[in-house]
Amino acid sequence: MATSSAQLVETSKRLAAYQAVKDYLLPTYTRIGIGSGSTVVYVVEAIAALGPVVTASMTFYPTGAQSEELIEAAGLNLQYINKLAPGDQLDVAFDGADEVDDDLNLIKGGGACLWQEKIVATAAKQFVCVADFRKLSSQLGTSWTKGIPIEVLPMAAPRILGELKHLGSINPKIREGLPGKAGAIVTDNGMWIIDAPFPPLASGKDCNVDEGGSWTVDALADRLIKIPGVAEIGLFYGKNGLQVQSGAQKPVAAYFGMADGTVKIKTPPSTKA
Structure with missing residues (x-):
């Protein structure tokens, strides 16, 4: 049973990651932020699956040692956020979360990379959160009780x-x-x-x-x-990239792989049809 539950979670992460990359990684993008955590493994996998014809012109900015290793192992172009020229922004950044509430506020830092993760997220025009169904919550602090x-x-x-x-x-x-x-x-x-x-x-x-x-x-x-x-x-809170031109901590969208094999997409209330 434990193995089955673990496989379900991993499958849900992979589904969310592939859908998020499909929707938000445009072929014209050249600077992409890559976060930390188990879900980001599948984000990098989805990006690498696009092939070098798409990714050769892209440069990837990690939030820490784990994402740096993922980028290099996938054969993608690596660069560091301190090399981003003043005034320049990442086109998009993908990262996970420990908990996401109804307003797309996040708790992050379970892997101890929160400072770098916030620097990369706020350097992006669009921050996209990718997670599994366990991270959905009506209020922060409900399911993530570690603090x-x-x-x-x-x-x-x-x-x-x-x-x-x-x-x-x-x-x-x-x-x-x-x-x-x-x-x-x-x-x-x-x-x-x-x-x-x-x-x-x-x-x-x-x-x-x-x-x-x-x-x-x-x-x-x-x-x-x-x-x-x-x-x-x-705590990742305040504005998102649809509300401010730079410095946004909240995602413009959050993708959740669900237990039934679907992907649930949450966007800020003001952007919903």
């Missing part, structure tokens, strides 16, 4: 933990390293990750914590990023 990943300066971690508890986080913890490795996990940037669980987050821009309400995505994100010692947070 919001927060990348922090190690020396500030103890004080940040206290601040998170003050804000209502339920038992925030410094993420431990891999099995057999003592101490905290260290990101590609030399930082630590704190996982901060909160009650499910509401949509919108207002919050009412003092009177028993819950944080909204936007309000909590704004508060977290202002904590001294926080480098970046795993």
Whole structure:
């Protein structure tokens, strides 16, 4: 049964990835962002399947070591986001998510690459999220209960933990390293990750914590990023690429491979027919 369930999830990821690439990777595009995570494996597979006639003129920008290896293994042209000229943008970026709510806000960072992922996503004209059915949620924090990943300066971690508890986080913890490795996990940037669980987050821009309400995505994100010692947070929120010309954190579309073999596509409310 376990093997069957695992195969179902992998099949759903592959379906979503191929559909997303078909819909959003135009042959005229030359700069493409590639995110991190298990679903992105199939994104790169789908891109490579287009063949060198299509991909030879394209350059691919990774969010970390995993996506860098995927790009090179597929024989695609590799470049780094720090080489992108000021004012230039990626045509599109593909990445996964740990949870996606009804307004296409995301929790990302389960793989500890959230800072690089946000840099690449916000450098793209269009950010497209690819995931499986387990990542669908009405509110962030409903199915992903491990907490919001927060990348922090190690020396500030103890004080940040206290601040998170003050804000209502339920038992925030410094993420431990891999099995057999003592101490905290260290990101590609030399930082630590704190996982901060909160009650499910509401949509919108207002919050009412003092009177028993819950944080909204936007309000909590704004508060977290202002904590001294926080480098970046795993909430992707605010505007999408259809609303602003640059710097969008939210996807213009999210593709979910479903358990029944279909692909569900979610777009921002304003773009729906």
